[in-house]
Each structure stands twice: as C-alpha cells, then as structure tokens.
Amino acid sequence: KDTQGNLLDVRAGSLDDTISARHGGSLAANMTYRVYVSALHDRSLSRIDGQVSRDGWDNVQGGFRTDWDGGGDMVTLQGDLYRGNSRAVPGAIANGTIGGQNLLASWTRTLDGNASIKTQIYYDNARRDITSGIRASVDTFDFDSQYNFALGEQHSIVVGGGYRATNDTFVRGPGTSFLDPAHRTLGLGNIFAQ
Numbered sequence: 501k502d503t504q505g506n507l508l509d510v511r512a513g514s515l516d517d518t519i520s521a522r523h524g525g526s527l528a529a530n531m532t533y534r535v536y537v538s539a540l541h542d543r544s545l546s547r548i549d550g551q552v553s554r555d556g557w558d559n560v561q562g563g564f565r566t567d568w569d570g571g572g573d574m575v576t577l578q579g580d581l582y583r584g585n586s587r588a589v590p591g592a593i594a595n596g597t598i599g600g601q602n603l604l605a606s607w608t609r610t611l612d613g614n615a616s617i618k619t620q621i622y623y624d625n626a627r628r629d630i631t632s633g634i635r636a637s638v639d640t641f642d643f644d645s646q647y648n649f650a651l652g653e654q655h656s657i658v659v660g661g662g663y664r665a666t667n668d669t670f671v672r673g674p675g676t677s678f679l680d681p682a683h684r685t686l687g688l689g690n691i692f693a694q
Contacts, residue, residue, distance in 0.1 A: 506521075506523050507521070508521050518540050520537065522534060523536075533564065533566040535562070535564045536564075537560070537562040538560070538561050539561075540559045544587060556587045557584060563581060572611075573608070573609050574607070575608075576605070577605050578604050579601065579603040580602050581601045595629070600624065600625050601625055604623075613650060618646050619644075620643070622641070625639050626638045632673045632676060634671065634673045636670050638667070640664065642665075644660060646658055646659065646661075658694045659692070663689045663690075665686070666685065666688075667683075667685045
C-alpha cells in the first residue's frame with residue numbers, strides 16, 4: 501500500500517546499465533498490489549594488461565506482491581522470476597546462465613490481548629548452468645509459524661517452529677569426472693521460544 505502509482509528508474513554508467521519499472525494499485529478497498537520488472541547489463545571488466553576479461557553479465561527479473569488487510573487478518577502473496585546469462589567464453593563447454601522463481605504466502609491473525617499468530621510458506625527454485633557444463637538445480641520449501649503473546653505487563657513471549665526441505669540435483673558436464681552425491685534432499689526442523 502506504500503508503493504502506489506508508477507516508478508521508472510534508468511541508470512547508465514561505465515560498468516553497468518539498469519532499467520526498472522514498477523506499478524502499484526488497489527484491487528479493492530483493503531487489497532493492494534505491486535508489479536515490477538528490471539533489467540541489468542553488466543559490462544566486462546578490463547584486465548591490467550588492457551584485455552577484456554569477458555565477465556559481463558545480463559539479468560532480467562520481474563515479480564509481484566499483493567496484500568490483503570481484513571482487519572484482524574493480514575495476507576501477503578508475492579513472487580519473483582529471473583533469468584541471467586554471462587558472455588560467451590572461448591573454449592567453454594556452455595554459456596553461464598542462472599534462472600529461478602520463488603513464491604511466498606504469509607498470513608497473520610491478530611487475537612485478543614495483542615496476541616498474534618503468523619504462518620508463512622515459501623518455495624524457491626534456483627538453476628545454474630556453469631561454463632564447464634555442470635547443471636545445478638536447488639528446490640527449497642520452507643514452512644514456519646509463530647505465536648506471540650503478552651505475559652503480564654512487561655513481558656512478550658514468542659514460540660514457534662518450522663521445517664525446511666532442500667532438494668538439490670547436479671548434472672555433471674563432459675569434463676567432470678564425478679559429483680558425489682549428484683542428488684540429495686536435506687530436511688531441517690526447528691522449534692523455539694523467546
């Protein structure tokens with residue numbers, strides 16, 4: 501709700517150029533949104549001997565966020581999508597690229613006595629192709645929830661927990677002898693009190 505209207509930002513320099521655009525608006529009296537897109541052109545650096553290092557990079561990213569304020573309930577949904585690539589390197593098996601997307605949903609409910617419950621779910625997928633031909637992909641799923649409440653007039657208590665699962669996969673390139681393990685899933689749970 502604090503980023504309504506339009507914004508255009510264009511920057512140019514000796515090392516990089518960026519352009520980004522954003523639009524925010526209202527879908528209803530208690531529901532707002534924002535969408536954006538940005539692009540980056542990062543030039544290759546020059547080495548001390550004057551040769552170009554071929555480490556330039558291009559990236560495009562876009563995303564959205566929407567918030568709903570239902571009085572005692574606040575809901576947020578947001579996501580991003582991006583893709584980037586590096587300059588072609590002589591002798592490389594593949595061009596370096598990155599890409600991915602993420603999505604987050606958050607819900608907060610305010611209860612009596614200034615207590616509240618917040619729950620958040622997050623998913624992220626990241627991919628990377630390395631110039632050696634190795635392809636990597638990582639999927640992350642995260643869930644957490646917390647309960648806040650007052651204990652007397654001078655104490656605030658927060659209790660909660662969560663779980664994160666990470667699934668990664670690596671595909672070796674032609675010049676790679678092995679990747680061990682090539683695939684694995686890790687889980688991490690937590691509980692806390694403060």
